[in-house]
Amino acid sequence: MARVRCCTDLDKTVLTQNFDKRFWMTVNSDEDWNFYWASVTTVRAIFNPSNDHPRLTDNQVINHFPNHYELTRKDLMVKNIKRYRRELEKDGNLLAEKDDYGSYKYLDFIPVTYMMPADYNLFADDFRRDPNHTWIMKPAGRAQGKGIFLINKMSQIKKWSRDGKSVPSAAQPRETYVISKYIDNPLLIGGKKFDLRLYVLVTSFKPLKCYLYRLGFGRFCTVKYIPSTNDIDNMFVHLTNVSYQKQSEDYNSIHGGKWSIDNLRLYLEGTRGKKLTDRLFDEISWIIVHSLRAAAAVITSDRHCFECYGYDIIIDDNLKPWLIEVNASPSLTSTTANDRIMKFKLINDILNIVVPNGDIPDIRTKFSNISSSPEALGNFDVLYDEDQASCELNDKDFREQKARGGIVPLISKTGMPFGKTKQSSAWR
């Protein structure tokens, strides 16, 4: 059996160790490779039509979709989700149902967001309607909490736009920002704010097939959350990004402020009850599926590609989850020992799914192995499988879900001899 020829342009031990474990042969990117774990810039170059990079062969897989930014850039994600909602509404889909106040019953899962400076006037109208609300400004294309600030006065946004205009240049157009309503009632645990980091693996957008990783975690702020407006400059209170929190003197290097999803679940069941907890985790699954479907319409579902996304979700104190952003290259740097183990497993499970049995990948047979056993998925659960969903038209659950709008997110009935599916044990 031929060895898989792999390469990566990232210097991450969790990757190289996983390659070594499989006895894969590490090669350079200009050589003939079968598996490439690359940075987004590299992938962009490979798929750039003006580039002279040779077309990928049937035996090559790579870890990003050509235009993943439709999902992972803050402004484009919002744009695509807004469009998705409009389309469902136009079709008269039940999912686009609205409540008495005119907000979507099932699709209202991103905070109100505007592009800056493009939607400045829309934002200004909204701001005047509710002048006491705090808003958060984020550069659309940057990560790890860089360039983020909070505002609660119109003057601050005016100042920002003035400062921007002082350095106008054609070569460097103004960086796009998004401004979102700040979730000012986050769920606090032990008085501290946190957000969820969930890993989602997509192996295809058309048809959509995605997996959710069980070992997600909550990231906690080191400082007690105080919803006062004078505190908006202390970003340690507000931003949960580990790369940011690490700078705090209260940062603990043993656990890095990370709390496992299992513990979150245990805590919520104990303090809020099982019903609400189940509903929360169900809604989170829906959010992920909706966001992926929204992006699926515009993403080039290249069969050479798979992608692992880092979903950032904030839960408010009514136990409603909000999608904050999706990251294309979630950090593979390990901050703690447990983190290292978790990320090693993550890569391990991804490789098992995208390169089944460690054989040389062949994209022509990519979708033939849909009946893969739950063991082969490791800590992943199938979150949504469009192919499978359309096959199971007779299933009663499916008909019920179909009545709700045609999406069956929690599906993993593949070859399960016992009634309880792997999916439901993790999420229900």
Add this chain to the structure above:
Amino acid sequence: MNSNIDEKLKQKFLNQAQKLLISSGKSIEDLQTLFRTIQQSDQYPYFQHIFKSTEVIPCDEHKYEIEYLKRGQAAWEKRIVKSLNTMCTEVNLPLARRRNESEMRSVRRHWNELGHISGDLNRFRPVYSAKDFLDVICVLVNPNLKIDEALWNSGLIKIPIVTKSFVEIKAFYSDLCPNIIQYCSDETFNEAKEEENIKLALQILEKKLNIKSVREYARRGCPSSLRGKLWSAMLNIEHCNWHVTYFNYLKQNVIDFDLLVDNLYFKDVKLTAVNDDQLFVFEDYLYQMLLLFSRDTYVQACFTASASGCQPTRSFIKKKSGVEECSVVYPPNGIIPFYGFSMLVAPMCFVFEDPVHLYFIFRQFYIKHFFNLHHISAAPNAIIGLCVLFESLLRQVSSELWFHLQNIQVQPLRIAFKWMMRAFSGYLACNQLLALWDRILAYDSLEILAVLAVAIFVLRKGNVLKESSETAIEAIFSDISSIKVIPLLQFFLGS
């Protein structure tokens, strides 16, 4: 029987007190006024009399009072108080002092993040650790027992206490045998059954049946969504306004006074829970709980109820050493914390969100059970009994393992002791730990701790038999966080 009379009397007294308060027409804002109003009433002497006269001590309460153990506990108690006093001199701080105005304001302001008021903790170290305590227990010897050290191979503990045999343990924990379904313990559990089980729990709770029926139910585990209610029922804690009043009274006490032991609690939380990847989020809750706890004189009841008949040691007001009237129990609750004490509260934060509720559950759990984990007494439920049970079970269940360990001169109790003293808190995954604590309450006994410790040894027997150095054996048991408690117990009790 006795407790039943007490209960009725208490009820009568509470009713009377309530009537009195209503008739007095005054508004009662704090505990002191409440006491004063009751003391001023004409029924006060009557109740005082009744309470005193019915204080009949049942004859078997002193069953476990053994003179040399009582002396042992007294000496130990004295030693840790002395060590606390030495620390007090070293760091040059008083045991207790009233805070000044600005300090009080600061405490009040930081009530939800008390970590901010802790001073320099570098000078403080835990008064004692599990190891120190084990060393003390090991040297306790029955003066009537002659031990030939050369022939002794029965482990570390040299106190002849009768504990349950393996057969008796199996019978006692018969609900944990492998063919009885345990709830909420594993993934393959059937969802319909689980729902049915939750319904049953709700029925039991609704009907307010006696504690027994709740315990009966909890023997097979508590669903995490109902754990709070079931625990409250088993600990006989009914949430009421009185709790809020008492909580605020203790809180005021924290605001008013700075105690030296506070630093020990701060230090302990920082050394343990803050570094624990499951418990760190509860840091600020823990400060609240522990500081209130240290000031709660009700906790002294542990000593009265304790089988050893030992009293907490008293400290003296400055320069009045030896004058009985000037002595007070210090800290006010009579408990000097050991290294890891905060781990006894921390897991409860997964079950209770409301600090008041959390406090009273912890206090009751502690008084009923955890107190026994660091108190020398001959009761089978206390730490010595658990040690003896651990050693004797291990001998009975796997003599091969036992003699292998004796041959290479490794004492398994040295490894298991810290687990038991902390009731396994911090060593297991939290859902596993809570399932274990469910059983402590359900069976109303700590013996399950010793049983689990033995089961863990048996589980890793294969590895142990291959090793012959102490460090290698220690390494085998250094991480038990992957243990699935209930299946392991089932496997062990079914063997």
